[in-house]
Amino acid sequence: MVKIGIEIHRRLDTHKLFCQCNSKIAETDPSLTVRRRLHPVLSELGEIDEASKVEFEKGRLFQYHVFSEDNCLVETG
Numbered sequence: 001m002v003k004i005g006i007e008i009h010r011r012l013d014t015h016k017l018f019c020q021c022n023s024k025i026a027e028t029d030p031s032l033t034v035r036r037r038l039h040p041v042l043s044e045l046g047e048i049d050e051a052s053k054v055e056f057e058k059g060r061l062f063q064y065h066v067f068s069e070d071n072c073l074v075e076t077g
Contacts, residue, residue, distance in 0.1 A: 011023070018074050021070055021071060021072050022069070022070045023070075024070065026065075026069070026070055030065035030067055031066060031067060031068040032066035032068075033063060033065055034063070034064040034066060035062070035063050037056065037059070037060065037061055038052045038055045038062070039052070039056060040052045040053040
């Protein structure tokens, strides 16, 4: 049996999902840049997430731009 689905993304003119920050795209330079590397850790079930393990092994560095008017600690944490 084959199951096929469709996923649609649309930007809404509201706030972000887990906080009340604006969801607009910033037109200015970021006030802060956060750089992170993924580190595989055990989940509640005692398993390691394979995707984070692969990214860790690649040594990838992820960069996030923070805008003081549109980001809060919920997002940067």
